[in-house]
Each structure stands twice: as C-alpha cells, then as structure tokens.
Amino acid sequence: MESRIKPFEELTLKDDYMFKRVMSNKAICKKTLELILNIKIKDIKYLEEEKTLKNSYISKGVRLDVYVEDDKNTVYDIEMQVRSLPEDEFAKRLRYYQSAIDADTLKSGMLYTELKNSFIIFICPFKVFDGRRHLYTFKHFCQENKKLKLKDGATKVILSTKGKLDDVTPEVKAFLEYVEAASLSENDFVKELDNTVKNIKEKESERVSYNMYNMKILEEKASAFNAGKEEGKKEGESKLKKLLSKLLSDGKKFDLQELISNDAKIKELYASYGIV
Numbered sequence: 001m002e003s004r005i006k007p008f009e010e011l012t013l014k015d016d017y018m019f020k021r022v023m024s025n026k027a028i029c030k031k032t033l034e035l036i037l038n039i040k041i042k043d044i045k046y047l048e049e050e051k052t053l054k055n056s057y058i059s060k061g062v063r064l065d066v067y068v069e070d071d072k073n074t075v076y077d078i079e080m081q082v083r084s085l086p087e088d089e090f091a092k093r094l095r096y097y098q099s100a101i102d103a104d105t106l107k108s109g110m111l112y113t114e115l116k117n118s119f120i121i122f123i124c125p126f127k128v129f130d131g132r133r134h135l136y137t138f139k140h141f142c143q144e145n146k147k148l149k150l151k152d153g154a155t156k157v158i159l160s161t162k163g164k165l166d167d168v169t170p171e172v173k174a175f176l177e178y179v180e181a182a183s184l185s186e187n188d189f190v191k192e193l194d195n196t197v198k199n200i201k202e203k204e205s206e207r208v209s210y211n212m213y214n215m216k217i218l219e220e221k222a223s224a225f226n227a228g229k230e231e232g233k234k235e236g237e238s239k240l241k242k243l244l245s246k247l248l249s250d251g252k253k254f255d256l257q258e259l260i261s262n263d264a265k266i267k268e269l270y271a272s273y274g275i276v
Contacts, residue, residue, distance in 0.1 A: 013179050023066040030044050125162075178193060
C-alpha cells in the first residue's frame, strides 16, 4: 500500500481530496445521485462535511466521504473506494457502514419505523465480485422465495469502472470512464465535472488546503500508531510526525504500513534526517 502523496496538479476525481471537494458542489452531488440511481431528487442537504460516525468510545469509527439527505428524508453515503479489498472484507465494510448510519439516524427513544431509507454507494476503480458488471445493487430478500423482499429501506450500490457488460446507461459509463482515467467525452455532466476539477486546481487556497489535509491524515496515522504506548508515547508520536512531514515535503514514496512496523527502518530514516 503505497502512501506517496500525489502532487496537487495530478489529482483526479478518484483521489480522496478531489472527490470530496467536487462533491461539495451541491448541484454536482445531486446530479451524481440522480445519474447513478436513475431517480429524480428535488433537493439535498449536507448532514455534515466528512461525517465521522462512532457509536461508543470502544467502537471503530466510520468516516464518510459524502453524506447527504434529500427532501424525502432518505440519506445517501457516497464513497470513493480506491483500495481493492478481499470480497469478504469488502462486504463487511458495507455492513459496518450501514450499521453506523442506522445508529446515527435513529436516536434514543425513537421507533424503529423512524429509521430513514438509506443508500450506500461505493464507486470503485477496480474489479469487484465477478468483474463483469459496472453496477451491482443489493437489497435483502428471502432465500426461499426471492420474490419476497425485506422492506428495511436499505440499499447498497457498488459501481466498478472495470465492468465489461453493457449494463449501465451511456451517461453512467461516461462518468465511470472519467473516474477511471479522467477521460473526456461529449457528455455534458462529464464536462461539468472536469471543469470543476480544473477550477479547484487553479485556486492557491485549495493547494494549501490539500497540504493541510495530508498533514492531518499523516498525523492521525502517527497518533494511531502510538496509541496505547504510554511510555514515551508523546515523544515517539512527535518524532514520527516529523519523519512523515519530511517524507511528505521531499515527495518520497513510502509504504506506511511497512514503515510503522519496521523499527530498524524508522531508526535509519530518523538518522538520515537528523531527528533525535
């Protein structure tokens, strides 16, 4: 898992930062939902920017990319999933996201009937499941009678840029091609997406924001690495943050998981940068 920080100029829609910034445009976010789900939405509102859901102090938190609600109280979570996972892990990630969203929407004292309908949408620039389809939609149904659906209001949609079948509209295919390789077409929505990406890249404030965003992510990973280590925790955390900052500023490639689990490599890098 390479953790090289991509230069700001090279960002595309499938990069985490750019995807969130583009989807912060209300009109584009609404059009994306309508395009993928083949529905019409009157209006949407953002529940929170980069919503973090955590049900208790001992549970694993879920950070949502784009979390919105429409005028009919249906909630939508749109995620750009850039890392391919084993099928069972991928499925259980969806399950956990669903449970976290349900716990967030149903407050204490509310009835189960007040649970909001929800759509979790994963956009994947890699093959999923059998690798044949662009679109996979999951709802619950009875194993013994597949015509009998469980009306729990939960829908999970997975889009893959690597699909082979002619199973989506030309508009959705153009969107997925743009996600995959920033491929331009005559599609009006793709042109709008590309113009939005270009406009973001032209702003110096966005470049600064992107650098701050990366530092925040690296600091969080450094903190997580040192969590639970009481002895020398603050000192170790500070040193690792300095190291990550140096690697980032030099634009060097590094495998974060390998780095934080290899004490000898960390000591070598500390020495090379004079971090004591």
